[in-house]
Amino acid sequence: xxxxxxxxxxxxxxxxxxxxxxxxxxxxxxxxxxxxxxxxxxxxxxxxxxxxxxxxxxxxxxxxxxxxxxxxxxxxxxxxxxxxxxxxxxxxxxxxxxxxxxxxxxxxxxxxxxxxxxxxxxxxxxxxxxxxxxxxxxxxxxxxxxxxxxxxxxxxxxxxxxxxxxxxxxxxxxxxxxxxxxxxxxxxxxxxxxxxxxxxxxxxxxxxxxxxxxxxxxxxxxxxxxxxxxxxxxxxxxxxxxxxxxxxxxxxxxxxxxxxxxxxxxxxxxxxxxxxxxxxxxxxx
Amino acid sequence: xxxxxxxxxxxxxxxxxxxxxxxxxxxxxxxxxxxxxxxxxxxxxxxxxxxxxxxxxxxxxxxxxxxxxxxxxxxxxxxxxxxxxxxxxxxxxxxxxxxxxxxxxxxxxxxxxxxxxxxxxxxxxxx
Numbered sequence: 001x002x003x004x005x006x007x008x009x010x011x012x013x014x015x016x017x018x019x020x021x022x023x024x025x026x027x028x029x030x031x032x033x034x035x036x037x038x039x040x041x042x043x044x045x046x047x048x049x050x051x052x053x054x055x056x057x058x059x060x061x062x063x064x065x066x067x068x069x070x071x072x073x074x075x076x077x078x079x080x081x082x083x084x085x086x087x088x089x090x091x092x093x094x095x096x097x098x099x100x101x102x103x104x105x106x107x108x109x110x111x112x113x114x115x116x117x118x119x120x121x122x123x124x125x126x127x128x129x130x131x132x133x134x135x136x137x138x139x140x141x142x143x144x145x146x147x148x149x150x151x152x153x154x155x156x157x158x159x160x161x162x163x164x165x166x167x168x169x170x171x172x173x174x175x176x177x178x179x180x181x182x183x184x185x186x187x188x189x190x191x192x193x194x195x196x197x198x199x200x201x202x203x204x205x206x207x208x209x210x211x212x213x214x215x216x217x218x219x220x221x222x223x224x225x226x227x228x229x230x231x232x233x234x235x236x237x238x239x240x241x242x243x244x245x246x247x248x249x250x251x252x253x254x255x256x257x258x259x260x261x262x263x264x265x266x267x268x269x270x271x272x273x274x275x276x277x278x279x280x281x282x283x284x285x
Numbered sequence: 286x287x288x289x290x291x292x293x294x295x296x297x298x299x300x301x302x303x304x305x306x307x308x309x310x311x312x313x314x315x316x317x318x319x320x321x322x323x324x325x326x327x328x329x330x331x332x333x334x335x336x337x338x339x340x341x342x343x344x345x346x347x348x349x350x351x352x353x354x355x356x357x358x359x360x361x362x363x364x365x366x367x368x369x370x371x372x373x374x375x376x377x378x379x380x381x382x383x384x385x386x387x388x389x390x391x392x393x394x395x396x397x398x399x400x401x402x403x404x405x406x407x408x409x410x411x412x
Contacts, residue, residue: 191369198389225381229372231365231388
């Protein structure tokens, strides 16, 4: 790899020139987001990366080697930062790919008219930079997925509140589609609260559930069954006319479960069962 | 050999399961309980499973069986204190046990037994 050595030397000695043209390429590119990134920041991160790049390149051109670790870590950090700032994947990858032109220029200067040599250097550089570019995109993807995952979890926790309506009466207003994961969380939350509050009646309100298919109905029935096993009764309320139609068309059997059209009706039943009454203060004659 | 004690409280029998429910233990309990219901002429059984935190399908079925057997012997069974995790497990196993009656704790279970004795006992009485 003596050739690499020479090339690396060259890169290091010409660092300022390369950096200048690299940054010029990045700045001229349509893909640079000037609204998200300051020029000084770009300059600084480019300089850092180029230093690490030339150091690692002096050792080997194989970017899977341990010598490349600092450079790759640096790249990963940049990629992650850009992912969070809202750069697109290609905008992020351009950081690496725009380094091609300055390096090719340098190689051309060095190799002169030796075509074979030039081709070799070009091939090495292309393979290397492509790998680094792909790596950048991978890290970008990962950090985006991490964001999505976190949001999913936050959403899950946000959307399953269990509220106490009365002594021994709990309500669980469900909003959004019920899938297996959510059902699990909903069920656990509800049962936990039943234990904590010693509730005798739990009302599941599905006004906010957009569609009820067989799967959702099955999940609901599971929740009701589990609540019953704990020793509390379950009422399902907030069934909209369309949903009632769908349930019957699907042939789902909800006859073992007490269902009410509105939360108010369900609450009234709950109070009746507890032997409590609510009446208006002085309205009756 | 572990045994589960069966306590007599007035006309009712109180069974508190505080050990791991092995299959053998469960079988013994089933034997002893049915015999005691007959010998004590018990009117109700209170099965407290609040310290059980692991169940499998066999134990789930046993609980259902015990309830059915007592009903044949004219004693109501109320299962009390089931933990959330146990309830979820049973439902996921497909053992929703629709025939058994449940209550949140021993207190509520006892109230349920007493009230069901007053009303005529035709299946599930209103709670």
